[in-house]
Amino acid sequence: EVQLVESGGGLVKPGGSLRLSCAASGFNFSTYTMNWVRQAPGKGLEWVSSISGSSTYIKYADSVKGRFIISRDNAKNSLYLQMTRLRAEDTAVYYCARMVVGPTSEDWFDPWGQGTLVSVSS
Amino acid sequence: DIQMTQSPSSLSASVGDRVTITCRASQSISSYVNWYQQKPGQAPKLLIYAVSSLQSGVPSRFSGSGSGKGFTLTISSLQPEDFATYYCQQSYKTPRTFGQGTKVDIK
Numbered sequence: 001e002v003q004l005v006e007s008g009g010g011l012v013k014p015g016g017s018l019r020l021s022c023a024a025s026g027f028n029f030s031t032y033t034m035n036w037v038r039q040a041p042g043k044g045l046e047w048v049s050s051i052s053g054s055s056t057y058i059k060y061a062d063s064v065k066g067r068f069i070i071s072r073d074n075a076k077n078s079l080y081l082q083m084t085r086l087r088a089e090d091t092a093v094y095y096c097a098r099m100v101v102g103p104t105s106e107d108w109f110d111p112w113g114q115g116t117l118v119s120v121s122s
Numbered sequence: 123d124i125q126m127t128q129s130p131s132s133l134s135a136s137v138g139d140r141v142t143i144t145c146r147a148s149q150s151i152s153s154y155v156n157w158y159q160q161k162p163g164q165a166p167k168l169l170i171y172a173v174s175s176l177q178s179g180v181p182s183r184f185s186g187s188g189s190g191k192g193f194t195l196t197i198s199s200l201q202p203e204d205f206a207t208y209y210c211q212q213s214y215k216t217p218r219t220f221g222q223g224t225k226v227d228i229k
Contacts, residue, residue: 045209047219050216062217102172106156107213108211114164
């Protein structure tokens with residue numbers, strides 16, 4: 001069974017740091033681009049960052065560029081998100097999601113982990 | 123960034139109703155649109171990818187259509203387990219962007 005399990009969320013003060021992890025199982029992790037997507041309380045979905053299988057291609061949303069770093073350890077089947085200089089507006093549930101690419105290069109997110117809550121508050 | 127605009131933002135419907143949700147992109151995105159279902163306290167779940175392809179295990183009452191800028195998700199006969207929030211998403215360009223969501227609740 002393909003599974004993603006996030007961890008590392010919690011309460012942090014503005015300006016603080018936090019590292020999220022996502023443990024993957026049930027598929028060849030190193031061959032997939034992985035993503036972080038977040039959802040603020042009561043709000044919609046916002047893509048945060050992506051990293052290709054070999055870590056060659058890394059992208060960030062403008063809202064987190066320069067503050068968040070995405071990384072992966074294919075030997076451990078794990079995805080990470082190092083978050084620094086956190087702001088109140090970063091408060092959200094953070095999901096990791098696998099990107100699946102179709103035969104004509106469309107792509108989609110499947111599956112998603114259960115999410116981990118990050119709360120930024122003094 | 124490509125803006126995805128869903129309508130309506132919410133709707134009330136009864137079991138057995140046909141429900142249609144619309145998603146409009148700010149530019150043409152060919153067939154690069156996906157639909158997700160999210161129930162309260164749960165992660166989003168993929169329903170349809172590449173406009174009209176049904177994800178494995180998703181009931182056939184769900185269907186998708188459209189091209190270019192306009193897309194629709196249709197539920198042919200609403201079931202109790204379908205009450206949820208639905209999101210469209212474009213995969214044409216980075217950043218990947220989502221619609222604001224359509225909440226379907228019980229009439």
